[in-house]
Amino acid sequence: MSRAIRHLLIGGLIMTMGVSAATAANESDRKLTIVNPKNLYDPTPNGYSTAVVVPREARLAYISGQGGQDGTGALSPDFAVQVKQAYANLRTALDALGAKPDQVVKLTIFVVDHDMSKLEVLTRNVKEMFGRALPAQTLIPVPKLAVDPMLFEVEAVVMLE
Template sequence: MPQIASRLSPTHTATLAHINPEGVYDPAPNGYTHVVVAPAAGRTVYASGQGGENLAGELSPDFAEQLAQALANMRTVLEAAGASVHDVVRLTLLVVDHTEARLALWTEAARRVWGDAPTPGCTLIPVPRLALDGMLVEVEATAVVTTAQA
């Protein structure tokens, strides 16, 4: 029997189902859920990849700082579209020079963003470089805002 966590986000009137089926390992320690099922009635928000640039376009040389800024940028662009981090169903995380230490930093950051709520589905892709010199991480999000919210 799969583990299914359905929840109402602060803005949802319909639920997202987060599923971690038996037969695969528990992804929670790595900050993601295996499957997220979103309601069909709603609006899909596709947020472009957000890097760790601050408002002035500057990048910290520190991975953890860039990751925190990228997640803050993601929150800002989602809110501009009427979505929240709790509406995110899928993330793509691009990491330059990926290591397990950077994975641990991602896990900590995801816990700060989602707290005890279920996390989105996520794929972490190690890459040799990103669009800008010095850019170490990029976070792309897909969110579903239910019709009642829209």
């Protein structure tokens, strides 16, 4: 496959952008590659992957943090209910982009007053949504989120086809 290469000089840095001359991409060229090195701890039982590689030609979308609010903006006081609703909200955002869960590259989740009892709820919901296509993920414990009753938030980086 031939490529035209364009160079841009920006603030003293050279950026190289590849422009494909091919009109149709291979199906395998649009797949995420999950990397879990054997010499590192296996993160899959906890619902994430060590690294995810995005194909060179992919476009990315960034989904803002989705909390556990229902369609009216109401929040349950129950952590598990908020987590389930937040992942449903993430799925709605993916649908709006024409994307599926297996196109999610990275999740960042924020948990108010995180402790190990919440980990099972988090892992179960991630595995239900993503199956074996577990994205890279970072959990950040926080003292509070945007609104006081909010206990959980999830943001995502998504590869678009």
